[in-house]
C-alpha cells in the first residue's frame with residue numbers, strides 16, 4: 001500500500017516570473033484546507049534543499065501574496081544538486097550532492113515535493129524522480145517556451161509590460177520622428193516580441209526563429225517615411241540574430257548551467273539604422289522590468305489553477321508529472337515531455353500570419 005501523504009515540500013527555481021507567489025499561496029491553501037497537510041517551503045530553489053534552508057508554511061505565511069511579484073521563497077539559477085560547485089584542492093569542481101537532497105527531505109519527513117520552475121529546474125526534478133523522490137512539477141517562464149503546456153504563467157504579465165512600453169515609445173517616436181527600438185526578453189523563442197509587437201502596433205518584429213536582414217528592416221522604415229509616417233517602432237527579442245551573424249552576448253554567468261546571458265542586439269540594430277538612413281534612433285532595453293511587478297489577472301488565475309492541480313497530482317500519486325494547460329483544461333504530462341524540446345515560434349503560427357497580413361516586417 002502507498003504511504004499516506006502528510007507533509008509536502010515546495011520550492012521555486014530558475015528565473016522568477018510574476019505569479020510564483022500565486023502558485024505558492026494556492027499550494028498552501030489547498031494542502032492545508034483540502035487535505036490537512038503540512039507544507040515545508042525550501043528557500044532559494046534547490047539551494048535550500050541542498051543546504052537545508054526550510055520553514056513550515058501555513059495560511060498566515062501566504063496571506064496577501066496573491067498580487068505580489070517575485071517569490072517569497074526566493075530562487076536561484078544556480079545550485080543544481082547533480083552538478084554542484086565545490087572547491088577541491090583550490091580548484092572548482094562539479095560534483096553530485098543529490099544525496100543531501102534526500103537527507104533533507106527525510107529530516108523534514110517530506111512525502112512529496114512540488115518544484116515550480118522552467119526547463120532547468122524541471123530537468124533536475126525529473127532526475128530526482130528517477131532517483132526515487134516523489135516529485136511533481138509546475139511550469140513557469142516568462143519566455144513561454146515550454147512545449148508541454150499551452151501557456152506558462154508570467155508570460156501574460158511580461159507581455160503586458162512590453163505592450164505598455166511600446167505604447168509609451170509610440171508617443172515619443174511620433175513627436176521626434178525617430179526609430180524607436182525596444183529589446184525584450186526571449187533567448188530562444190520570440191513569443192514576447194511577437195505578441196507585444198502585435199498588441200503594441202510595432203512596424204518591425206525581430207525574433208530568434210527568423211534571422212533578419214538589416215536591409216529589409218531599413219526598407220520598411222524608408223517605406224513608412226515615403227508614405228509620410230515619419231517614425232517607426234521596432235521590437236527585437238534578445239535572442240534575435242542577423243542572417244549573416246550571431247546573437248549578441250551581454251555577459252557570462254559563472255557557475256550557471258547555461259552561462260550565456262544575451263543582450264545588446266537592440267543597440268546593434270539602432271546603430272545600423274542611424275548609419276544607413278537619415279533617421280535618429282533610440283534603444284530601450286526592457287530587461288528585468290518584464291519579470292517584476294504584480295501578475296495580471298490571467299497569470300494569477302493560471303498560477304492558482306496550477307497550484308491547486310499540483311497538490312491534487314500528489315494526492316493522486318501521479319509523481320514524475322507536471323501540471324499543464326491544454327486548451328482550457330489543466331491536465332498533466334510526464335516531466336520527460338516537459339523538458340524535451342523548447343517551444344519556439346513556428347513560422348506558420350497564427351500570430352506570425354496575422355502580423356504579416358498587417359504588413360509588419362520580420363526583417364526578411
Ligand SMILES: Nc1ncnc2c1ncn2[C@@H]1O[C@H](COP(=O)(O)OP(=O)(O)O)[C@@H](O)[C@H]1O
Pocket residue numbers: 013014015076077078079080117118119120121122123124140141256257258
Ligand atoms: N538542461 C538542464 N539539465 C539539467 N539541469 C539544468 C539544465 N538547464 C539548467 N539546469 C539547472 O537548473 C537550474 C535552473 O535553471 P534555469 O535555466 O536557471 O532556470 P529554469 O528552471 O527557469 O529553466 C540551474 O541550477 C541549472 O544549473
Ligand SMILES: O=P(O)(O)OC[C@H]1O[C@](O)(COP(=O)(O)O)[C@@H](O)[C@@H]1O
Pocket residue numbers: 014015016077118119140141142143185186187238253261262291
Ligand atoms: O536572471 P538572469 O540571469 O538575468 O536571466 C535572464 C534570462 O532569464 C529569462 O528571463 C527567463 O529564463 P528562464 O525561464 O530560463 O528562467 C530569459 O528571458 C532571460 O534571458
Ligand SMILES: [Mg+2]
Pocket residue numbers: 014118119120121
Ligand atoms: Mg532555463
